[in-house]
Amino acid sequence: MHSSEQKVIVEMTVNGALYQREIEPRTLLVEFIREELGLTGTHIGCDTSYCGACSIVLDGLLIKSCTTLAVQADGGVVETVEGLEKDGALHPLQSAFSEHHGLQCGYCTPGMLMAAKTLLEENPQPDRDQICKGIAGNVCRCTGYVNIIKAVDAAAKTMQES
Amino acid sequence: MYPAPFNYHRPQSLEAAIGLLSRYGDDASIMAGGQSLIPMLKMRVGEMTELIDIRKLSDLDHIEQRGQTLHIGALATHARIASAEVANQIPLLRECGGGIADRQVRNMGTIGGGVSVADPSGDWPTGLAVLDAQLLLTGLSGTRLVSISDFIVDAYTTCLESCELVTEIQIPVPPAGSGSAYVAFKRAAPAYPTASAGIQLTVKDNICTAARLALGAAAPVAVVCRDAEALLLGKEITTELLESAAEAIVAVAEPPPDARGSEAFKRAMLRKLVVEAGQRALGRCRGEDVSGAHHYA
Structure with a gap:
């Protein structure tokens, strides 16, 4: 059995703040965000790249942080669910999820929000089918998809108006 | 984990x-x-002590047409290929990558990772077999071009030498009157396909002048069948003809019965997918704006 003592320094901007840590290269990005930075909004669901609870944004792209090494985000810009709220005001998506009961147990919600955020950036007026495709990598085990879709649709309309 | x-x-x-x-050999x-x-790595499959991260190497993520060949750098992501302008003339690329x-x-x-993994259910090995793609491999002594069918020799097994990696995928741009399609049946988006089929047709004066067919998740490697393609050549493509070609290619497939379905289920699914892909491709040969997506359980 091989053992490695290698540690590497990684530096990344997370929700606007710059962080530097010395870590084992095998550290997953989701563990880095949760354990090293204490940002526990990003959840670990299946831990196998299936459920999307760990979805975050890296350099503008939605990714699964359980299937990304922290070293892959070295020098990068990361956005997590904690970055959605601005100056004490909820993001329109967060307000819409609250208003339309787009969450039940809430476990999938951080990933759903990040998926919805990037979807609306790419396509500000998605139809129902495009919303479904946009969250196809995110599983809700409460099966609350109907209200999640309603919430994303409502947020899209709010964001268009403002 | x-x-x-x-x-x-x-x-x-x-x-x-x-x-x-070359320094670390099989440890890398x-x-x-x-x-x-x-x-x-999380499942602790295989032994590896040296991880070589090439994701940010520059010059390996290009997607461009030079002459009648599309050159796709090994580090081009599925998302970028699916939305690339040049992919519009080969709809299969959009449907496979997207x-x-x-x-x-x-x-x-x-795409380079996708072909190098050589998963029997992977999408690119099947799609690229339809497109007669060649892979540029780079190693210690320079480069060599290998066809996708020679590259993947068995499930999870490629012809890569220990100091070699895939650096580019080269795809011939099909002539006017061509159309392609790739359709998969999947249990859910994040899952590998249960079955998939790709096709590229060229039609001139209503007569099929070229045809390529391949099946995915249907054997250890992508299934191709020149006899099935020959059934289409020189004829006007009809649903009945596509059904005979589907019958012929599925006959040489060996879909493994597993949690995704029985062998009989998969054969029936594969036949259906070939016909559907064929109809989509045919519409595109005629210049119709054909949209379509995979099927999800």
Whole structure:
């Protein structure tokens, strides 16, 4: 059995703040965000790249942080669910999820929000089918998809108006 | 789940990456997007102590047409290929790349990684077999071009030498009057296909002058069948003709019965997918704006 003592320094901007840590290269990005930075909004669901609870944004792209090494985000810009709220005001998506009961147990919600955020950036007026495709990598085990879709649709309309 | 400990390398050039491969041999793994490799490392499949991260190597993520050949750098992601302007003339690329897993995986995963993993259910090996793609491999002694069918020799097995990696995928741009399609049946977006079929047809004066067919998740490697393609040549493509070609290619497939379905179920599914892909491709040969997506359980 091989053992490695290698540690590497990684530096990344997370929700606007710059962080530097010395870590084992095998550290997953989701563990880095949760354990090293204490940002526990990003959840670990299946831990196998299936459920999307760990979805975050890296350099503008939605990714699964359980299937990304922290070293892959070295020098990068990361956005997590904690970055959605601005100056004490909820993001329109967060307000819409609250208003339309787009969450039940809430476990999938951080990933759903990040998926919805990037979807609306790419396509500000998605139809129902495009919303479904946009969250196809995110599983809700409460099966609350109907209200999640309603919430994303409502947020899209709010964001268009403002 | 954590991968076992490893040493991390991020070479700044292709030459440096190949140098590391030659230094560490079988102890090393190349990582592009990591979307197949990281799950395997977390499951502790295989032994690897040196990880060579090439994701950010420049000059390996191009998508461009030169002459009648499309050149796709090994590090081009599925998402970028699916939305690339040049992919419009080969709809199969859009459907193959745009149907892999979900947005998250498509943003990180690369075509070079997808072919190098050589998963029997992978989308690119099947799609690229339809397109007669050639892979440019780069190693210590230079480069060589290998067809996709020679590249993948068995499930999870390629002809890559220990110091070699895939650097580019080359695809001939089909002549006018061509159309292609790729359709998969999947249990859910993040899952590998249960079955998939790709096709490219060229039609002139209503007569089929070229045809390529391939099946995925239907054998250890992509299934091709020249006899099935020959059934289409020189004829006007009809649903009945597509059904006979589907029958012929599915007859040489060996879909494994597993949790995704029985052998009989998969054969029936494959036949249906071939016909559907064929109809989509035919519409595109005629210049129709045909949209379509994979089927999800």
